[in-house]
Amino acid sequence: xxxxxxxxxxxxVQEGRISILNCDYTxxxxxxxxxxxxxxxxxxxxxxxxxxxxxxxxxxxxxVFLNKSAKHLSLHIVPSQPGDSAVYFCAASVTSSNTGKLxxxxxxxxxxxx
Amino acid sequence: xxxxxxxxxxxxTQMGNDKSIKCEQNLGHxxxxxxxxxxxxxxxxxxSYNNKELIINETVPNRFSPKSPDKAHLNLHINSLELGDSAVYFCASSQATGxxxxxxxxxNGTRLTVT
Numbered sequence: 403x404x405x406x407x408x409x410x411x412x413x414x415v416q417e418g419r420i421s422i423l424n425c426d427y428t429x430x431x432x433x434x435x436x437x438x439x440x441x442x443x444x445x446x447x448x449x450x451x452x453x454x455x456x457x458x459x460x461x462x463x464x465x466v467f468l469n470k471s472a473k474h475l476s477l478h479i480v481p482s483q484p485g486d487s488a489v490y491f492c493a494a495s496v497t498s499s500n501t502g503k504l505x506x507x508x509x510x511x512x513x514x515x516x
Numbered sequence: 517x518x519x520x521x522x523x524x525x526x527x528x529t530q531m532g533n534d535k536s537i538k539c540e541q542n543l544g545h546x547x548x549x550x551x552x553x554x555x556x557x558x559x560x561x562x563x564s565y566n567n568k569e570l571i572i573n574e575t576v577p578n579r580f581s582p583k584s585p586d587k588a589h590l591n592l593h594i595n596s597l598e599l600g601d602s603a604v605y606f607c608a609s610s611q612a613t614g615x616x617x618x619x620x621x622x623x624n625g626t627r628l629t630v631t
Binding site for chain 1: 557559615
């Protein structure tokens with residue numbers, strides 16, 4: 403029973419264009435969402451997060467949108483750069499547990515072509 | 517300086533052996549975790565320790581035993597290794613900040629191959 407799903411295993415985008423990565427979740431208790439970026443042979447690194455009290459959070463070229471009614475979030479990267487090529491993981495948590503336990507999606511591989 | 521370091525990076529061993537993976541964090545975080553990334557690329561939590569106390573223990577075979585000698589270290593010992601244990605194991609840490617918690621910082625993973 404996968405509570406966080408990333409239905410697109412891969413995405414290819416031209417440099418300079420927008421990359422949109424999608425994530426769906428099923429557990430309505432989730433109230434904090436994160437995106438992690440992972441390069442080969444490295445661990446995931448934190449990218450951006452959003453609390454359920456917001457519907458948008460922006461950090462430079464990265465923006466995360468949250469649609470609670472649809473249980474859907476997305477990560478927008480504008481403009482996309484070749485260095486953004488990596489695997490992107492969506493993750494969700496229940497903050498009241500205060501354990502930091504994250505439920506991850508299976509990742510989307512982004513390729514940004516020069 | 518590496519914030520979360522795991523050793524070894526690669527581990528190849530035979531079925532039935534016992535092996536350990538070590539993890540250390542120098543971030544001063546109060547909580548450490550072990551995650552497993554299986555062949556389908558899902559990252560799944562296994563264990564978590566907060567100040568040396570076990571707080572998360574997912575449905576993991578008893579052959580897996582975490583040990584936290586202090587809050588900066590969390591080791592993972594695996595007995596009687598099986599083929600299905602082959603995966604990448606990630607250590608992570610985080611810190612409580614008031615009512616919230618910092619994002620997890622991950623190590624670079626240990627790729628375990630059981631033959």
